[in-house]
Amino acid sequence: MAFPAGAVAPRARWRIIRLHGTDRPLLRDAVADDLPALVALESTFPGDRLSARQYRHHLRSPRARLRVAVSEGRVVGASLLLTRSGSRRARLYSIVVDPACRGRGLGRVLLEDALVQAGRAGCGRLGLEVRADNSGALALYRGLGFTEQQRLPAYYDDGMDGLRLDKATDPDGMP
């Protein structure tokens, strides 16, 4: 069944409602104390990982928005949004969920939050690049209405193609 862009499919809505219950993670801006947890999360990422040094840089940068999802006092997910001076297009540079917490709607919540954050930063669109073989991430992005803009041949170090996707942002949403 197809849903209009931006709409939430019933199954996903159920998951989000569940996240709003006792185990609902808190989304907040990352702070320096989150660094070890961020690096640990990144180690579960398939290739092209962000280093502690890069995270430190993004934490200080006014152009970066680093968000973490915290559940029971533990960082269980993160997203990194980058903006550029003079550009109305933000870039989702990274999104990752702790493997033990995947499949429960957290990636979707982080992505919806990124759309809101990008909109509030004055960006009308949120773009991202994803490995063409990352079917899980692609399902997440497409499910939220991201559409493919461009194929990027051999974009990744191992020769894998990338896909550039984007979507209009949501400045009025409730992260």
Ligand SMILES: CC(C)(COP(=O)(O)OP(=O)(O)OC[C@H]1O[C@@H](n2cnc3c(N)ncnc32)[C@H](O)[C@@H]1OP(=O)(O)O)[C@@H](O)C(=O)NCCC(=O)NCCS
């Ligand atoms: C991609 C990632 C962030 C998804 O996080 P998640 O919390 O498991 O995702 P959600 O539970 O919110 O899933 C949302 C939707 O994405 C899709 N999806 C997510 N993972 C999937 C998978 N492995 N296979 C198929 N579909 C998947 C589902 O369609 C789901 O929709 P549904 O709720 O209707 O079932 C997570 O798998 C991850 O951290 N992967 C490693 C890092 C990575 O690849 N990041 C993206 C780089 S561009």
